Amino acid sequence: MKIKQVKLIYFSPTGTTRKVLESIAEGIAAADVEQINLTLPQGVQKTVPPFSDELVIIGAPVYGGRLPADAIKRFKQLKAGKTLAILIVVYGNREFEDALLELKDLAIELGFNPVAGAAFIGEHSFATKDVPIANGRPDSLDVQKAMAFGTKIKDKIKVLQSPDALMDLQIPGRFPYEGGVRSLAVAPVTKEDTCTVCGTCADVCPTAAISMNGSVATQVELCIRCCACIKNCPTGARVMEDSKWKNIANWLNENCSTRKEPQIFGIDVYK
Numbered sequence: 446m447k448i449k450q451v452k453l454i455y456f457s458p459t460g461t462t463r464k465v466l467e468s469i470a471e472g473i474a475a476a477d478v479e480q481i482n483l484t485l486p487q488g489v490q491k492t493v494p495p496f497s498d499e500l501v502i503i504g505a506p507v508y509g510g511r512l513p514a515d516a517i518k519r520f521k522q523l524k525a526g527k528t529l530a531i532l533i534v535v536y537g538n539r540e541f542e543d544a545l546l547e548l549k550d551l552a553i554e555l556g557f558n559p560v561a562g563a564a565f566i567g568e569h570s571f572a573t574k575d576v577p578i579a580n581g582r583p584d585s586l587d588v589q590k591a592m593a594f595g596t597k598i599k600d601k602i603k604v605l606q607s608p609d610a611l612m613d614l615q616i617p618g619r620f621p622y623e624g625g626v627r628s629l630a631v632a633p634v635t636k637e638d639t640c641t642v643c644g645t646c647a648d649v650c651p652t653a654a655i656s657m658n659g660s661v662a663t664q665v666e667l668c669i670r671c672c673a674c675i676k677n678c679p680t681g682a683r684v685m686e687d688s689k690w691k692n693i694a695n696w697l698n699e700n701c702s703t704r705k706e707p708q709i710f711g712i713d714v715y716k
C-alpha cells in the first residue's frame with residue numbers, strides 16, 4: 446500500500462507530543478501532512494471528518510500512567526473505517542504504564558487499525574530550569590529515532606495488501622488500567638509584579654481555566670496541571686507554588702533522572 450496522506454492528531458499542552466509526531470511524519474516523508482491539533486478547548490467540539498485511506502498518527506501525553514481525560518474526550522469524537530493508525534504516548538521519563546494500551550484499545554473502538562505504537566520521552570510538564578526532569582526532550586537523538594521509526598512504518602505499510610490486514614499489535618500494560626491523576630485541587634499562580642497581562646496563558650490553556658479581566662484569574666477546579674501556562678509565559682510570571690506539587694516535582698527530579706529511551710512496538714527496528 447502507498448501512503449497518500451498523513452494526518453497528525455494530538456492533545457499536547459506543552460508541545461512535546463506534537464514534536465514527536467512531526468518527527469515521525471518527517472521520517473515517513475509523505476507529500477501531504479495535515480495537523481489536527483485538539484489541545485485547546487475548541488478541540489472538544491471540533492468536527493473531524495471520518496477517516497478513510499489516510500495514515501493517522503494519534504498522540505497524547507501520559508498523565509499518571511494513563512491517557513489524560515481531556516485527550517480521551519477529544520479523541521472520542523473521531524470515527525474511522527479500518528484506517529491505519531500509529532499510536533504514540535509521550536511521558537516525562539518516569540513511566541508510561543497503561544497509557545499506550547489504553548490508546549490502542551480506544552483507537553480500535555473508534556474504528557482504527559493500529560499498525561505500530563511507541564512511547565517517547567518529553568520534558569516533564571512539572572520540570573523547570575532549577576528542577577529539571579528530562580529537560581529539552583525530545584532532543585536531537587529522540588528526533589532521529591522518531592524519524593527512523595517513521596521510515597520503518599512506511600516500509601511496513603508498503604508491503605500491506607489492504608488497510609484491514611490483521612496487525613495483532615502487542616502493547617504492554619494492564620487491563621483494567623491502573624493509575625490515573627490524583628486530584629490536588631491546585632493551579633499555577635501569577636506573580637503580579639512580573640505579569641504584563643499579555644493573555645498568552647489564557648490562550649494556551651486547554652481547559653479554559655484562565656480568564657483575563659485586567660488581571661489573570663484562574664479557576665482552580667478546571668486546572669489539569671498541564672503547565673502550558675507556565676511554559677509559555679514570556680516573563681516567567683506563571684509559577685507553581687503549592688508545596689505538594691513542588692514535592693512531586695522534586696521527587697521526580699531525584700528519582701527519574703536516569704535517561705530512558707523511546708520504546709517501539711509493532712516494528713522490528715533492527716531489521
Ligand SMILES: Cc1cc2nc3c(=O)[nH]c(=O)nc-3n(C[C@H](O)[C@H](O)[C@H](O)COP(=O)(O)O)c2cc1C
Nearest residue numbers: 458459460461462506509510537539540567569570
Ligand atoms: C498531570 C500530569 C501527570 C503526568 N504523569 C506522568 C506520568 O505518569 N509519567 C511520566 O513519565 N510523565 C508524566 N507526566 C509528564 C508528561 O507526560 C510529559 O511531560 C509529556 O512530555 C507532556 O506532553 P505535552 O508536551 O505534549 O503536553 C505528567 C504530566 C502531567 C501534567
Ligand code: SF4
Nearest residue numbers: 640641643644646678
Ligand atoms: S502569560 Fe504570563 S505575563 Fe502573560 S498574562 Fe499570563 S501570567 Fe501574565
Ligand code: SF4
Nearest residue numbers: 650668669671672674
Ligand atoms: S491553568 Fe492549569 S490547565 Fe490551564 S494551562 Fe495552566 S496548568 Fe494547564
